[in-house]
Amino acid sequence: MARLSDIIEDFIKTLLKESEGELELQRNDLASYFDCAPSQINYVLATRFTLNHGYYIESRRGGGGYIRIVRLDTDKDDYLFYLLKEGIGKELSEQEAVQHLQRMVEQNFISKRDAYIIKSAISDKAIAIPSTLKDGIRASIFKSILAALLSLDEKK
Amino acid sequence: MARLSDIIEDFIKTLLKESEGELELQRNDLASYFDCAPSQINYVLATRFTLNHGYYIESRRGGGGYIRIVRLDTDKDDYLFYLLKEGIGKELSEQEAVQHLQRMVEQNFISKRDAYIIKSAISDKAIAIPSTLKDGIRASIFKSILAALLSLDEKK
DNA sequence: TTTATTGACTTTCTTTGACCTTAATTATAT
DNA sequence: ATATAATTAAGGTCAAAGAAAGTCAATAAA
Structure with a gap:
């Protein structure tokens, strides 16, 4: 049986495809859709939608809160994407x-x-x-x- | 799902644009227009129209009372300079x-x-x-x- | 041993309502 | 007519309730 986290990952990626790389969702909705603990959504995001994976996450708590997931635009610039994923490690002088x-x-x-x-x-x-x-x-x-530079949202 | 506070914020900003940055309103009118508690108006003002946001609020109680909202328009370099020298202290959230x-x-x-x-x-x-x-x-x-923004201005 | 899952607890933000303060107006007493 | 008292008409404050998301550690599964 495929792990639930993988299923949720795929689900989010499908949604992202349908919505051209940008997506806002409600953590609790998604959790109850998959009948799992809300914190599992955080786990999926933390392990599969990091900057290094090429995703950018924004969120807000409280009434009207949300989680926003942006898939960074790979086509935009290979070099930048490479930098983000591999070119820059844990440290940078x-x-x-x-x-x-x-x-x-x-x-x-x-x-x-x-x-x-x-x-x-x-700067130092x-x-x-x-x-x-x-x-x-x-x-x-x-x-x-x-990530901000690669973010699809040109308006900003 | 859009927060009412955001809608009220936008509404006030639209009014401000129409009236060149200065505006007097009645708290109760606005509250009943949006069908909310009057104190929600205070909340919106306290969270979205602060001095940092560039607004100044004046009000008066009692009969003929009002709330006056003024957008503080300033010169760019003056503002940046002030912010750099005094507006931001040792810490910034x-x-x-x-x-x-x-x-x-x-x-x-x-x-x-x-x-x-x-x-x-x-960002955090x-x-x-x-x-x-x-x-x-x-x-x-x-x-x-x-400082960088300021020095970019000087170059022109 | 690493990766997933769960749930209790925390933090942040919003909405609501009860109660307080101030100002203007109206009624009352001198 | 005048000073005072009562009423009405605003806005202010604060705390509680509600609505999200975040964290972390304990357990379970692979």
């Missing part, structure tokens, strides 16, 4: 980050202005914590920015 | 950061795309460290970005 940004500008994926803003966000000065932690934070911030 | 970003978008200081990228950089998820440190890092990253 300032120097490496700047090199990535340079290349992104050269490839015309972001403007010089974008690069300048992003650089300011991930901005990340004012003990240096042992810096590269880890920088990696996660950089990935988060890549 | 994600919520506050988003409020500032919303205001910057509404005032056309930055694009929605910019805001989206910046938001991704300062991106800053993956113990929560006691998060707001401090966020403040310093946010300031660093503000």
Whole structure:
């Protein structure tokens, strides 16, 4: 018997296909649809819809709350997608980050202005914590920015 | 399922646009128009029309009472400079950061795309460290970005 | 041993209502 | 006519209830 988590994963991916890569759902609805604990939805999201997998999750609690799942656009830019999935590991130095940004500008994926803003966000000065932690934070911030850039939603 | 508070927020913002940023209304009228408790109007104002959001609220009780909402329009560089120098202290919550970003978008200081990228950089998820440190890092990253935005303006 | 499942508990956000304060108007007493 | 009291007409506050999602650790399954 296929694991429920896999079934839920497939279900969400089907929904995403039908809705062109962007989807808002109610955790409790989905849980009761599959007759499982609500927290299992979180488990599925945490293990199969991470940034590294190419998905971006947003959510809100309270009345009218939701979970929003965005499939990042693979076609948009292979290099960025590669960076997000494999090119950036657990840590990223300032120097490496700047090199990535340079290349992104050269490839015309972001403007010089974008690069300048992003650089300011991930600079050593901005990340004012003990240096042992810096590269880890920088990696996660950089990935988060890549996800935003790859996000389908052009309006934003 | 759309939150009533959001609908009321939009309604007020539409009115504000029509009246060039200044508006007087009756709490009870608005509440009965939306068929909600009067105190929900206060909730909307308290959560969506704060100073950080760029609004100023004045009111008066008793007969002939009113609520006056004023959108604070400012000069871009003045605002960024103020925010950088005084408006943001040692710590900045994600919520506050988003409020500032919303205001910057509404005032056309930055694009929605910019805001989206910046938001991704300062989100709780991106800053993956113990929560006691998060707001401090966020403040310093946010300031660093503000400084970048300011210096981009100077280049012109 | 790793991966899934479950459920108790927590946090966040929204909605509602009971009660409080302030201002204006109207009625009453001097 | 005037000062005062009562009434009415606003808006404010706060806490409780409700509506979501998140976390984490214990167990179960593979």
